[in-house]
Amino acid sequence: MNHYDKKTAYVKAIAAYLPDNIKENPADNRLTQKTGIYKRHVASPGECASDLAYCAAEHLFSRFSISRDTIDFIILCTQSPDYFLPTTACLLQQRLNLGKNCGAFDFNMGCSGYVYGLSLAKGLIETGQSNNILLLTSETYSKYIGQDDVSTEPLFGDGASATIVSGAEKSEEGIYGFDFGTDGEGAESLMVKTGALRFPQAPNNATINPLYMNGGEITQFALRVVPTTMTNVLRKCNLSKEDIDYFVFHQANRFMLNFLQEKCELTDAPFWNDVENYGNTVSTSIPLALRDLVSSYDISKLKKVMLIGFGVGLSWAGCVVDLSELTTGHCS
Numbered sequence: 504m505n506h507y508d509k510k511t512a513y514v515k516a517i518a519a520y521l522p523d524n525i526k527e528n529p530a531d532n533r534l535t536q537k538t539g540i541y542k543r544h545v546a547s548p549g550e551c552a553s554d555l556a557y558c559a560a561e562h563l564f565s566r567f568s569i570s571r572d573t574i575d576f577i578i579l580c581t582q583s584p585d586y587f588l589p590t591t592a593c594l595l596q597q598r599l600n601l602g603k604n605c606g607a608f609d610f611n612m613g614c615s616g617y618v619y620g621l622s623l624a625k626g627l628i629e630t631g632q633s634n635n636i637l638l639l640t641s642e643t644y645s646k647y648i649g650q651d652d653v654s655t656e657p658l659f660g661d662g663a664s665a666t667i668v669s670g671a672e673k674s675e676e677g678i679y680g681f682d683f684g685t686d687g688e689g690a691e692s693l694m695v696k697t698g699a700l701r702f703p704q705a706p707n708n709a710t711i712n713p714l715y716m717n718g719g720e721i722t723q724f725a726l727r728v729v730p731t732t733m734t735n736v737l738r739k740c741n742l743s744k745e746d747i748d749y750f751v752f753h754q755a756n757r758f759m760l761n762f763l764q765e766k767c768e769l770t771d772a773p774f775w776n777d778v779e780n781y782g783n784t785v786s787t788s789i790p791l792a793l794r795d796l797v798s799s800y801d802i803s804k805l806k807k808v809m810l811i812g813f814g815v816g817l818s819w820a821g822c823v824v825d826l827s828e829l830t831t832g833h834c835s
Contacts, residue, residue: 510670513677539757614814616786
């Protein structure tokens with residue numbers, strides 16, 4: 504190391520994977536037109552979170568010529584793990600042929616999970632415990648939703664992402680301004696109540712443990728917490744809204760994002776809203792949006808990108824990331 508006291512965490516590469524199976528929502532359906540979700544990628548019956556995460560990581564390694572030997576930690580965000588135990592990240596260490604000196608763990612978060620993962624990666628790097636972290640998100644929410652659930656099934660898609668977070672000998676912050684919040688009182692507004700140890704049996708001996716969502720409550724929750732989160736992140740970074748190069752919020756649906764853009768007074772700001780071909784991919788939604796953003800935008804102009812995730816928990820989190828240090832101008 505030179506004159507810098509410590510290494511600073513930066514996002515170095517982003518890749519994503521979407522299952523081949525595509526489901527289309529009826530174009531003339533009122534819900535489709537309201538949410539803006541026309542297509543979703545859905546995992547096949549045999550595809551699990553580890554399969555999607557593996558493909559996303561392989562895309563990343565091949566696309567960016569990243570050496571597996573440099574990875575010293577795997578962090579996986581998922582709410583649909585392969586097993587209760589062992590942790591799915593341990594399975595991915597072996598499957599991805601990463602070193603046995605590599606740390607690995609899962610954490611169970613939803614729509615705010617990517618921001619939480621960036622915070623965990625930053626902490627590991629900037630305390631000297633790690634230098635190159637493979638941050639994965641992978642969700643197969645479709646396995647919690649029956650096809651007869653006409654209000655929820657059309658909203659969610661499956662997908663995975665892979666992000667490299669690395670330490671750089673730089674004085675400028677690369678991931679910063681974190682703001683978190685939790686309201687467990689609203690937990691039942693978005694919940695899979697059965698299938699774990701509190702209520703092991705699915706209702707009526709069904710083969711699926713159903714996801715319940717109170718869409719109205721979730722929308723009102725987002726409208727309450729997101730504007731305050733944005734304000735808090737700006738304050739912590741000593742920035743104004745005009746300083747932000749792009750706003751990328753959790754891609755829930757177009758209706759909610761339009762509301763949030765108005766509520767946050769961002770109607771004239773660069774604001775990402777693209778759910779048409781993906782739907783709500785939970786923890787994968789923000790990195791998937793970032794992948795598409797950097798594919799179509801000059802990354803040198805993405806030094807201050809605000810991320811805000813919100814949803815299941817109820818949980819929310821925000822931060823600012825510098826994407827100008829990405830290894831290439833577009834990701835896969």
